[in-house]
Amino acid sequence: MGVLFPIPNDSELDQAEKLLLALLEKTGDGIHTITLNAEGIGGSDHKQFHFAQNWSIGGFVPVDEMAVAFGRLLAVLVAGAPGGIVLRTWGTKDTVRAWAFREGKTLPLTELETFSAYCRNPETGEYKDPPEDVTYADAPTL
Template structure:
Protein backbone atom coordinates (compact mmCIF):
# COMPACT_ATOMS: atom_id res chain seq x y z
CA UNK A 1 0.00 0.00 0.00
CA UNK A 2 1.42 3.38 -0.99
CA UNK A 3 1.93 6.00 1.65
CA UNK A 4 0.51 9.44 0.88
CA UNK A 5 3.12 12.04 0.08
CA UNK A 6 3.86 14.68 2.65
CA UNK A 7 1.73 17.49 1.28
CA UNK A 8 3.49 20.18 3.29
CA UNK A 9 6.82 19.52 1.56
CA UNK A 10 5.22 19.62 -1.90
CA UNK A 11 3.33 22.89 -1.63
CA UNK A 12 4.58 25.88 -3.62
CA UNK A 13 5.27 27.74 -0.35
CA UNK A 14 7.39 24.88 1.03
CA UNK A 15 9.26 24.59 -2.28
CA UNK A 16 9.89 28.34 -2.39
CA UNK A 17 11.06 28.28 1.21
CA UNK A 18 13.57 25.49 0.51
CA UNK A 19 14.74 27.26 -2.66
CA UNK A 20 15.22 30.49 -0.72
CA UNK A 21 17.12 28.63 2.04
CA UNK A 22 19.34 26.96 -0.54
CA UNK A 23 20.08 30.28 -2.28
CA UNK A 24 20.91 31.82 1.10
CA UNK A 25 23.17 28.90 2.01
CA UNK A 26 25.04 28.99 -1.32
CA UNK A 27 25.46 32.77 -1.08
CA UNK A 28 26.77 32.56 2.50
CA UNK A 29 29.08 29.71 1.52
CA UNK A 30 30.55 31.66 -1.40
CA UNK A 31 30.96 34.77 0.77
CA UNK A 32 32.78 32.72 3.43
CA UNK A 33 35.27 31.18 1.00
CA UNK A 34 37.11 34.36 0.09
CA UNK A 35 39.12 34.95 -3.05
CA UNK A 36 40.39 32.06 -5.10
CA UNK A 37 39.16 29.22 -7.27
CA UNK A 38 36.60 26.92 -5.67
CA UNK A 39 35.01 23.67 -6.81
CA UNK A 40 31.79 23.04 -4.89
CA UNK A 41 30.33 19.52 -5.05
CA UNK A 42 27.06 18.39 -3.48
CA UNK A 43 26.03 14.74 -3.27
CA UNK A 44 22.45 13.84 -2.42
CA UNK A 45 20.84 10.39 -2.59
CA UNK A 46 22.80 9.25 -5.62
CA UNK A 47 22.60 12.61 -7.39
CA UNK A 48 25.48 15.03 -7.70
CA UNK A 49 25.82 18.66 -8.69
CA UNK A 50 29.01 20.67 -9.02
CA UNK A 51 29.82 24.32 -9.55
CA UNK A 52 33.14 25.95 -10.40
CA UNK A 53 33.30 29.36 -8.72
CA UNK A 54 36.12 31.83 -9.21
CA UNK A 55 36.25 34.73 -6.78
CA UNK A 56 38.81 37.32 -7.78
CA UNK A 57 37.95 39.96 -5.22
CA UNK A 58 34.95 39.76 -3.00
CA UNK A 59 33.13 43.06 -2.88
CA UNK A 60 30.19 44.00 -0.65
CA UNK A 61 27.87 42.23 -3.09
CA UNK A 62 29.94 39.05 -3.14
CA UNK A 63 30.57 39.18 -6.87
CA UNK A 64 31.88 35.89 -8.18
CA UNK A 65 32.56 34.55 -11.66
CA UNK A 66 30.74 31.28 -12.16
CA UNK A 67 28.57 29.31 -14.53
CA UNK A 68 24.98 30.29 -13.67
CA UNK A 69 23.67 26.91 -14.85
CA UNK A 70 26.06 25.03 -12.57
CA UNK A 71 25.15 27.25 -9.64
CA UNK A 72 21.42 26.82 -10.35
CA UNK A 73 21.80 23.02 -10.44
CA UNK A 74 23.76 23.05 -7.18
CA UNK A 75 21.16 25.30 -5.52
CA UNK A 76 18.26 23.14 -6.75
CA UNK A 77 19.85 19.94 -5.43
CA UNK A 78 20.60 21.63 -2.10
CA UNK A 79 16.95 22.72 -1.84
CA UNK A 80 15.97 19.09 -2.45
CA UNK A 81 18.39 17.99 0.27
CA UNK A 82 16.77 20.41 2.70
CA UNK A 83 13.49 18.48 2.46
CA UNK A 84 14.92 15.88 4.82
CA UNK A 85 17.13 13.69 2.67
CA UNK A 86 20.79 13.05 3.44
CA UNK A 87 23.44 15.02 1.63
CA UNK A 88 26.99 16.27 1.88
CA UNK A 89 28.89 19.17 0.36
CA UNK A 90 32.63 19.64 -0.16
CA UNK A 91 34.64 22.57 -1.42
CA UNK A 92 38.10 22.28 -2.94
CA UNK A 93 39.84 25.68 -3.01
CA UNK A 94 42.98 27.21 -4.48
CA UNK A 95 43.92 30.66 -3.30
CA UNK A 96 45.27 32.03 -6.57
CA UNK A 97 46.13 31.27 -10.20
CA UNK A 98 48.76 28.56 -10.35
CA UNK A 99 48.60 27.88 -6.61
CA UNK A 100 49.60 24.30 -5.91
CA UNK A 101 48.16 23.94 -2.41
CA UNK A 102 44.50 23.07 -2.19
CA UNK A 103 42.24 23.29 0.83
CA UNK A 104 39.34 20.85 1.18
CA UNK A 105 36.43 21.59 3.54
CA UNK A 106 33.15 19.77 4.14
CA UNK A 107 29.58 20.13 5.37
CA UNK A 108 26.65 17.78 5.88
CA UNK A 109 23.04 18.70 5.29
CA UNK A 110 21.43 18.75 8.71
CA UNK A 111 18.30 20.48 9.97
CA UNK A 112 17.66 22.22 6.62
CA UNK A 113 21.09 23.87 6.68
CA UNK A 114 24.76 23.12 6.07
CA UNK A 115 26.52 21.89 9.19
CA UNK A 116 30.35 21.94 9.09
CA UNK A 117 32.18 18.68 9.60
CA UNK A 118 35.49 18.45 11.45
CA UNK A 119 38.94 18.38 9.90
CA UNK A 120 39.19 14.70 10.87
CA UNK A 121 35.89 13.89 9.17
CA UNK A 122 37.01 15.67 5.99
CA UNK A 123 40.34 13.78 6.08
CA UNK A 124 38.55 10.48 6.66
CA UNK A 125 36.13 11.11 3.79
CA UNK A 126 38.98 11.79 1.36
CA UNK A 127 41.38 9.16 2.65
CA UNK A 128 39.05 6.15 2.89
CA UNK A 129 38.12 4.10 -0.16
CA UNK A 130 34.35 4.51 -0.59
CA UNK A 131 33.74 0.86 -1.52
CA UNK A 132 36.23 -1.10 0.58
CA UNK A 133 36.66 1.18 3.59
CA UNK A 134 40.43 0.75 3.28
CA UNK A 135 42.65 3.76 3.98
CA UNK A 136 44.17 5.54 1.00
CA UNK A 137 47.05 8.00 1.00
CA UNK A 138 46.29 11.71 1.34
CA UNK A 139 46.69 13.72 -1.82
CA UNK A 140 49.91 15.74 -2.10
CA UNK A 141 49.57 19.50 -1.58
CA UNK A 142 46.10 19.13 -0.04
CA UNK A 143 45.19 20.45 3.40
CA UNK A 144 42.02 19.08 4.96
CA UNK A 145 40.14 21.59 7.12
CA UNK A 146 36.84 21.74 8.97
CA UNK A 147 33.92 23.37 7.23
CA UNK A 148 33.13 26.98 8.10
CA UNK A 149 30.06 27.70 10.23
CA UNK A 150 27.53 29.49 8.06
CA UNK A 151 25.03 31.70 9.91
CA UNK A 152 21.45 30.69 9.30
CA UNK A 153 18.89 33.20 8.06
CA UNK A 154 17.66 35.45 10.89
CA UNK A 155 14.14 34.05 10.96
CA UNK A 156 15.56 30.59 11.73
CA UNK A 157 18.19 31.55 14.30
Protein backbone atom coordinates in the same frame (compact mmCIF):
# COMPACT_ATOMS: atom_id res chain seq x y z
CA MET B 1 13.52 4.91 -13.23
CA GLY B 2 15.14 8.02 -11.77
CA VAL B 3 16.13 8.92 -8.26
CA LEU B 4 13.34 10.22 -6.01
CA PHE B 5 14.08 13.26 -3.85
CA PRO B 6 11.99 15.46 -1.55
CA ILE B 7 10.38 18.32 -3.46
CA PRO B 8 11.49 21.67 -2.04
CA ASN B 9 8.85 24.27 -1.19
CA ASP B 10 9.31 28.03 -1.69
CA SER B 11 10.76 28.51 1.78
CA GLU B 12 13.36 25.77 1.19
CA LEU B 13 14.27 27.33 -2.17
CA ASP B 14 14.84 30.66 -0.37
CA GLN B 15 16.91 28.90 2.32
CA ALA B 16 19.06 27.26 -0.37
CA GLU B 17 19.77 30.67 -1.91
CA LYS B 18 20.74 32.10 1.49
CA LEU B 19 22.92 29.07 2.19
CA LEU B 20 24.77 29.52 -1.10
CA LEU B 21 25.34 33.22 -0.34
CA ALA B 22 26.66 32.33 3.15
CA LEU B 23 29.00 29.76 1.61
CA LEU B 24 30.29 32.30 -0.92
CA GLU B 25 30.97 34.80 1.88
CA LYS B 26 33.03 32.21 3.79
CA THR B 27 34.92 30.99 0.73
CA GLY B 28 37.29 33.88 0.18
CA ASP B 29 39.37 34.76 -2.85
CA GLY B 30 40.49 32.16 -5.36
CA ILE B 31 39.25 29.55 -7.78
CA HIS B 32 36.77 27.14 -6.24
CA THR B 33 34.58 24.13 -6.90
CA ILE B 34 31.58 23.28 -4.75
CA THR B 35 30.33 19.71 -5.11
CA LEU B 36 26.92 18.65 -3.80
CA ASN B 37 25.89 15.06 -3.23
CA ALA B 38 22.31 14.08 -2.38
CA GLU B 39 21.00 10.62 -1.54
CA GLY B 40 17.49 9.73 -2.63
CA ILE B 41 15.30 6.70 -3.07
CA GLY B 42 16.88 4.60 -5.80
CA GLY B 43 20.26 6.32 -5.93
CA SER B 44 22.08 9.60 -5.62
CA ASP B 45 22.90 12.69 -7.63
CA HIS B 46 25.75 15.16 -7.55
CA LYS B 47 26.33 18.57 -9.10
CA GLN B 48 29.32 20.88 -9.25
CA PHE B 49 29.54 24.65 -9.33
CA HIS B 50 32.81 26.26 -10.44
CA PHE B 51 33.58 29.90 -9.73
CA ALA B 52 36.32 32.42 -9.10
CA GLN B 53 36.13 35.39 -6.81
CA ASN B 54 38.26 38.30 -5.72
CA TRP B 55 36.59 40.33 -2.96
CA SER B 56 39.15 43.15 -3.14
CA ILE B 57 37.81 44.12 -6.58
CA GLY B 58 34.25 42.94 -5.90
CA GLY B 59 34.49 40.17 -8.46
CA PHE B 60 32.54 36.92 -8.54
CA VAL B 61 32.68 34.91 -11.75
CA PRO B 62 30.43 31.82 -11.84
CA VAL B 63 30.11 29.22 -14.55
CA ASP B 64 26.49 30.19 -15.20
CA GLU B 65 25.26 27.04 -16.95
CA MET B 66 25.88 25.08 -13.75
CA ALA B 67 23.90 27.40 -11.50
CA VAL B 68 20.30 26.24 -12.07
CA ALA B 69 20.88 22.50 -11.62
CA PHE B 70 23.19 23.20 -8.68
CA GLY B 71 20.57 25.42 -7.00
CA ARG B 72 17.87 22.80 -7.43
CA LEU B 73 19.97 20.08 -5.84
CA LEU B 74 20.95 22.40 -2.98
CA ALA B 75 17.23 23.02 -2.35
CA VAL B 76 16.68 19.22 -2.29
CA LEU B 77 19.30 18.97 0.48
CA VAL B 78 17.64 21.81 2.40
CA ALA B 79 14.32 19.96 1.98
CA GLY B 80 15.77 17.02 3.93
CA ALA B 81 17.66 14.70 1.59
CA PRO B 82 20.83 13.37 3.21
CA GLY B 83 24.07 14.36 1.54
CA GLY B 84 26.87 16.85 1.71
CA ILE B 85 28.83 19.77 0.35
CA VAL B 86 32.52 19.73 -0.50
CA LEU B 87 34.37 23.00 -1.16
CA ARG B 88 37.70 22.70 -2.95
CA THR B 89 39.86 25.80 -3.30
CA TRP B 90 42.41 25.34 -6.06
CA GLY B 91 46.00 26.47 -5.66
CA THR B 92 49.57 25.29 -5.28
CA LYS B 93 48.15 23.21 -2.46
CA ASP B 94 44.38 22.68 -2.73
CA THR B 95 42.25 23.10 0.40
CA VAL B 96 39.21 20.90 0.95
CA ARG B 97 36.40 21.63 3.44
CA ALA B 98 33.12 19.76 3.82
CA TRP B 99 29.68 19.88 5.41
CA ALA B 100 27.15 17.11 5.98
CA PHE B 101 23.40 17.61 5.60
CA ARG B 102 21.15 16.17 8.29
CA GLU B 103 17.43 16.93 8.17
CA GLY B 104 18.04 20.00 6.02
CA LYS B 105 20.72 21.51 8.25
CA THR B 106 24.41 21.88 7.42
CA LEU B 107 26.90 20.43 9.86
CA PRO B 108 30.50 21.60 9.37
CA LEU B 109 33.03 18.78 9.32
CA THR B 110 36.39 19.01 11.03
CA GLU B 111 39.67 18.53 9.22
CA LEU B 112 39.83 14.93 10.51
CA GLU B 113 36.22 14.16 9.52
CA THR B 114 36.82 15.54 6.02
CA PHE B 115 40.07 13.58 5.68
CA SER B 116 38.32 10.44 6.90
CA ALA B 117 35.48 10.86 4.41
CA TYR B 118 37.71 11.45 1.40
CA CYS B 119 40.77 9.30 2.12
CA ARG B 120 38.92 6.10 2.94
CA ASN B 121 37.72 3.49 0.50
CA PRO B 122 33.94 3.37 1.14
CA GLU B 123 33.72 -0.29 0.11
CA THR B 124 36.64 -1.69 2.13
CA GLY B 125 37.00 0.93 4.87
CA GLU B 126 40.76 1.06 4.24
CA TYR B 127 42.52 4.40 4.34
CA LYS B 128 44.53 5.60 1.37
CA ASP B 129 47.25 8.23 1.35
CA PRO B 130 45.93 11.71 0.66
CA PRO B 131 47.21 13.46 -2.44
CA GLU B 132 50.36 15.47 -1.66
CA ASP B 133 48.86 18.65 -3.10
CA VAL B 134 45.74 18.65 -0.87
CA THR B 135 45.17 19.84 2.68
CA TYR B 136 41.98 19.27 4.63
CA ALA B 137 40.60 22.02 6.86
CA ASP B 138 37.80 22.60 9.35
CA ALA B 139 34.67 23.90 7.65
CA PRO B 140 33.17 27.10 9.04
CA THR B 141 29.60 27.23 10.32
CA LEU B 142 27.18 28.41 7.63
